[in-house]
Amino acid sequence: MIKEKYTIKDLLPLFGMFAVVLVYTATVTTYYSGWNDIMFMMRQFMGGFFLLFGMLKVINWKEFAMAYALYDLVAMRSKFYAYLYPAIEVTLGVMYVLGLYLISINWITLVLMGISSVG
Secondary structure (H helix, E strand, O other), X not given: OOOOOOOHHHHHHHHHHHHHHHHHHHHHHHHHHOOOOHHHHHHXXXXXXXXXXXXXXXXXXXXXXXXXXXXXXXXXXXXHHHHHHHHHHHHHHHHHHHOOOHHHHHHHHHHHHHHHHHO
């Protein structure tokens, strides 16, 4: 059964995960750049976000793929994409954290999030 109204209590796990990403970002940024490099901080935030949420999807991979296929435009047409999506997120997370192929992964992220937003 789907709830129609959410309370703050229902959203606490989401706020907790967001806090984890913020603490990770702050810790890594302070250690490596001393808050002097905003681009480094944003890469770490994106990497932490993709890694955390991608790994949460991997934990329950099959159920995520079935649910994702209900609302994502590409996943509706391709079960392979629905199963591949968590791996794409984890890969993007690793690449952001390590700073690899930044221009390419920024474009991939833009396209991926754009398609997901439409769904």
